[in-house]
Amino acid sequence: MFKDNRYLDYNGAGFRKDLIAGITVGIVAIPLGMAFAIASGVKPEYGLYTTIIAGLIVALLGGSRFQIAGPTGAFIPILLAIVLQYGYEDLLIAGFLAGIFLVIMSFLGVSNLIHFVPRSVTIGFTTGIAVIIFTGQLGNFFGITGLEKKEFFHENMIDLVNQFHTVNVFSIVTALIGLIILFILPKIAPRVPLLLIALLIPTLISIFLFPSKVETIGTAFGGIPNSLPNFHFPQITLEKLVNLWQPALIIAALGAIESLLSAVVADGMKSGEKHDSKRELFGQGIANMITPLFGGIPATGAIARTATNIRSGAVSPISGVVQSVFVLAFLLLFAPYASYIPLAAMAPILMYVAWNMSARKSFTHILMIRSGDSLVLLTTFLLTIFIDLTIAVQVGILLAALSFLRKMSGKLDIKEATLSDVEIIKFSDSDTSSLAKYTVDGPIFFGTAKVFEDKYPAIFLTGARKIILDLEHLSVIDATGEAALYALLDDADKAGIQIIIKRLPKEKLPLFKKSGLYNRIGEANFFM
Structure with missing residues (x-):
């Protein structure tokens, strides 16, 4: 169905490079997989399942030689909203439906329509998502207790202020250590796995210097099982299809945008590379159909991990396969030890990710122009934060279309x-x-x-x-x-x-x- 030229002239030397790159990306993917899952309102192991299964399928079936797939920060607001409103089981259904939509998109050539999403809209909701992720970790950063995740941003902020008197000094110390490592380590040791060290050192300090003083993955979610879950097909009803098709479509659209953007970034980093966008959407679709059957959450191409893969010397999709196998080995051998990780140690990692994905320079640039794009940007940004991503994207594109109709004249x-x-x-x-x-x-x-x-x-x-x-x-x-x-x-x-x-x-x-x-x-x- 799709011609695969990604393994031409592959040899032993290439495999050695892929092995090193895959292990390197796996080290990065482990803390991110757990952190994104927790921020999405589900157990941390579900993020690891997603990293393993989606990463493997996209590597084998996707359209980019270097794409690394898994849970990403962009999905957090929409997944959290689904979990809060419908529950984890329905999140699996939404992910499965999103996979179907992505496969349909691949055959309809929708990959070309992604280019018509205005930059002001993508920057608006990306920056809005970054704000939600960053502020969503303030509770863990300060060790605040008694918080309940709510659907709307302002409700969470009010709850945070009301419970601020429960701050935990030990959590703040743990989080600050991780934050300092994230900013200082790249300057003195750029080749060291930053996220792993920023997670490991605060964890060890909390274990040996003030044990049982901070909330951990174990106390919040229980132990992480060292095995993959059994195959389970979610119970799909007509009522659930009616309720979930729209969130699923947003997951699919967002996944398509991010995966194709990641593939374009990969092409730019490797001279002469050109991904197959139709095949990429097909691979992403199959991955999102299969991953929920094993308890995983929606996944897409991860720009930062894909870039790390390339910088680490990857030459083929085998590096993505190695990454999945490495994370699986971690799950089987070391998952129980992850229960000792403090939530305060994971908070700065997610804040760091949010800061890097915020597109703050592009946001400021478009806003300063004070044009129709500025209005679209600001509207999308505010709706993403205070309402939800679904409404934000719809209204943003509508405003951009109206602005276009007003000033459009002729063809290029x-x-x-x-x-x-x-x-x-x-x-x-x-x-x-x-x-x-x-x-x-x-x-x-x-x-x-x-x-x-x-x-x-x-x-x-x-x-x-x-x-x-x-x-x-x-x-x-x-x-x-x-x-x-x-x-x-x-x-x-x-x-x-x-x-x-x-x-x-x-x-x-x-x-x-x-x-x-x-x-x-x-x-x-x-x-x-």
Whole structure:
């Protein structure tokens, strides 16, 4: 059904590299798997089951050579909401349905539609999720007791304030040690497994210096069994399908976005790589259908773990298989010892993950422009935090579509134009073959940015060392269009090509200056 070219020329040397990379990623995945599960309102072992099963299936069936799948921070708010409203059993059903949706998406070519989700929406809900994860760990960080997880953000914050008098000094000390390690260790020992050390050292300190003074995985959830659960098919009824199809669809959409984004990041880190997006969604779908049958929670491609996999020297999907086997070995041999891990030691790890996923620079950048994208961003962000992710994404895309309809005019067209005598004299340096000119007619926004990105590589094949972009008829450019132009400039720099902007409409110049494109291109390369 899908042709697999990911094992071409594979040999023993490649396996040795995959073995090292898989073990390295496994060390990172163990604390994250447990932490994401706890933050999602379920037992920590369910995160390990997900890491093992989903990681294995996506490695074997996915469309990226380097993708590492498992539980991720992006799912936490939606999974927690399902657990609080419907319970763990229904979470398994929602995950199973999401898998079906992902498989359907793979055959319908929905992977191409992911590009139409506005950047302001993805940044908005990603930053909102980061805020929810970060604040959700304040209770464990301070060792506050008597907290009950509630559906809405403001309810949790009120409960946190009301119970703040129960803070535990030993929990704060434990959490601070982990936090300090997370910020200092990468500077003095960048090759050391950061998350494992940030979990292990606070745990050992709490065991030997103040035993039984902080809440642990064991006291909160009981011991972690050192085995995989038995196969269990959840009981699906018509009523549950009616209640869960919408959350399941959001899980599928979010999983598709994150897995494909992770695959794109992997392609960028490995020159010449190109993932198969349809196969990737198919693999993610099968993984999410099978994982719930063994007690696992929804999974998707994990950007940080995939990047770690590549940096550790992985050459094929075998590294993902090794990662799953390594986590399975940990579960079978050492899982009972995980019950000694303090929740206060896991809190800074999740806070660290939230800080890294917050997209704060992009959030601030879009907000500062004060355009329609800013409104979409802020609305999506606030709805994600105070209502839920489902509503946030729907409203965000609707607002972006309305904004588009208001300013959209025409289609994007990029075509080669004839050089004028003035341009030849000014830019050619006596060699007209080194100079080319293209006109951009129409908008570069979230709906046409993909068209723009697909067309501009052909421009570089002309052999020209200087390219004039005539933007006289550029009708609209939004945050996604800005990102596309930045990508063009980055690729041009790598190819040693100079980009010259001609006849940019005056009303677009302030936006170019606010976004930083004006300085990035250089004042000398603008000819109004």
